Amino acid sequence: MKRYHVTTFGCQMNEHDSERMKGMLESLGYQAAAEQQEADVILFNTCSIRETADSRFVAHLGHAKRVKRERPETIIGVGGCWAQSLKDEVFAQFPFVDVAFGPGQVHKLAEFLTSDSLTAQGFFEFEGFAGDLPDKRTRDHQGWVQISVGCNCNCSYCIVPQTRGREASRPFDGVVAECERLASEGVREVTLLGQNVNAYGRDLRPAKRTFAELLHAVDAVDGIERVRYTSPHPKDMKEDVILAHATLPSVCEHIHLPLQSGSSRILKAMKRTYNQERYLDRVALIREHVPDCALTTDIIVGFPGETEEDFQMTLDVCEQVGYDSAFTFVFSPRRGTEAALITEGLVPHPVKVERMERLVEVVQRRAHERAQRFVGRTMEVLVEGTSRTDPSRLRGRSRHNKTVNFTGFGQPGELVMVEIERATSQTLAGEESLLARAGVR
Numbered sequence: 444m445k446r447y448h449v450t451t452f453g454c455q456m457n458e459h460d461s462e463r464m465k466g467m468l469e470s471l472g473y474q475a476a477a478e479q480q481e482a483d484v485i486l487f488n489t490c491s492i493r494e495t496a497d498s499r500f501v502a503h504l505g506h507a508k509r510v511k512r513e514r515p516e517t518i519i520g521v522g523g524c525w526a527q528s529l530k531d532e533v534f535a536q537f538p539f540v541d542v543a544f545g546p547g548q549v550h551k552l553a554e555f556l557t558s559d560s561l562t563a564q565g566f567f568e569f570e571g572f573a574g575d576l577p578d579k580r581t582r583d584h585q586g587w588v589q590i591s592v593g594c595n596c597n598c599s600y601c602i603v604p605q606t607r608g609r610e611a612s613r614p615f616d617g618v619v620a621e622c623e624r625l626a627s628e629g630v631r632e633v634t635l636l637g638q639n640v641n642a643y644g645r646d647l648r649p650a651k652r653t654f655a656e657l658l659h660a661v662d663a664v665d666g667i668e669r670v671r672y673t674s675p676h677p678k679d680m681k682e683d684v685i686l687a688h689a690t691l692p693s694v695c696e697h698i699h700l701p702l703q704s705g706s707s708r709i710l711k712a713m714k715r716t717y718n719q720e721r722y723l724d725r726v727a728l729i730r731e732h733v734p735d736c737a738l739t740t741d742i743i744v745g746f747p748g749e750t751e752e753d754f755q756m757t758l759d760v761c762e763q764v765g766y767d768s769a770f771t772f773v774f775s776p777r778r779g780t781e782a783a784l785i786t787e788g789l790v791p792h793p794v795k796v797e798r799m800e801r802l803v804e805v806v807q808r809r810a811h812e813r814a815q816r817f818v819g820r821t822m823e824v825l826v827e828g829t830s831r832t833d834p835s836r837l838r839g840r841s842r843h844n845k846t847v848n849f850t851g852f853g854q855p856g857e858l859v860m861v862e863i864e865r866a867t868s869q870t871l872a873g874e875e876s877l878l879a880r881a882g883v884r
């Protein structure tokens with residue numbers, strides 16, 4: 444029995460691609476190995492969120508190199524965004540790598556493993572969706588469904604259009620069929636994935652489809668009780684999508700709406716194609732239709748040219764919106780992007796750090812305040828397992844995407860009602876409602 448080991452870096456899209464890699468390897472008869480040194484195929488699914496390969500990745504790769512020295516027949520593969528951004532240079536930098544492939548090129552890995560090629564190969568052209576490959580889900584009741592690849596935006600800081608290419612939507616019926624298959628296997632929650640999910644469907648022929656139509660179709664799938672998606676772009680956040688949250692029972696009360704900056708001047712330099720006013724207008728529309736909706740965001744601090752005044756506008760938007768949580772990033776130039784070429788107005792590192800600290804303070808304070816609205820409510824929680832900090836308690840997720848730690852009887856994959864007693868900026872704590880379990884709600 445041959446064995447594989449996969450290490451994943453980066454975003455959910457990469458996690459999902461790794462599940463496909465594992466599923467594909469298992470369908471070829473491979474089994475998971477707990478450690479790299481026990482594996483016949485050692486894979487890395489990489490991210491280019493940093494300009495240079497991060498030290499964790501380099502350390503892992505060094506280890507794989509030692510394994511290969513001891514057992515030369517071991518196959519070492521590097522996939523994902525970082526591999527894509529370097530292409531064949533991967534082999535020049537790391538001669539012990541046998542196969543390199545871009546994001547989503549999982550089927551190429553299969554081709555390589557099943558051929559009797561002895562020479563190193565790189566695969567970087569997009570050819571099709573991995574959606575039809577089997578996957579190996581890390582959680583039995585949650586599934587990721589890729590609905591598009593690539594991105595047609597031109598954000599000046601972002602490497603994604605280079606690594607993941609032009610936007611292509613997956614056929615509508617294929618997405619719905621995959622959700623039906625997942626439901627038949629016991630999945631209750633799906634997350635629709637794409638670099639810009641709400642631009643979905645415009646490129647489909649003969650007939651265009653919309654993202655809102657897709658939400659309706661997935662909501663109608665029997666057995667799927669929660670639908671999430673990531674990431675949308677504020678410019679494509681149309682009223683029909685917001686209304687889907689208000690009217691479709693399975694579409695969760697959570698929207699991730701990347702802000703990036705609160706300053707219209709910086710947004711323009713970032714080529715985000717919306718300004719502060721339009722962004723806040725989207726937020727107002729969400730609050731109007733789905734008053735209780737959780738809002739989360741991504742923010743970049745220290746973009747070239749960002750003044751104290753610009754940064755203050757980011758803080759103002761955070762105060763005003765009151766995000767339920769936010770991913771905050773310090774700007775870092777990525778090879779080949781427009782922003783990496785800017786030489787004027789660069790923000791010194793200590794200033795970036797100081798702004799980041801102030802931003803995190805506002806984000807956390809507002810998240811903490813916002814979370815108090817849940818205290819005293821009885822909320823639906825999808826049980827994931829035991830609590831990470833206290834094994835006598837359970838852990839799950841609310842529809843608002845909050846982690847909930849609680850005492851109760853639920854099994855993984857079960858939807859239970861939990862009475863919320865306490866809330867921090869990050870998590871909720873409570874007790875399963877026994878009345879609800881007994882059928883009294």
Ligand code: 5AD
Nearest residue numbers: 600601701741742743772773774775
């Ligand atoms: N520097 C810092 N943050 C970045 N992001 C994307 N590119 C960069 C960059 N060059 C952040 C954005 C995006 C998130 C996934 O990563 O906030 O939404």
Ligand code: SF4
Nearest residue numbers: 453454490491492524
């Ligand atoms: Fe994901 Fe972007 Fe990292 Fe690629 S570069 S893995 S798309 S976060």
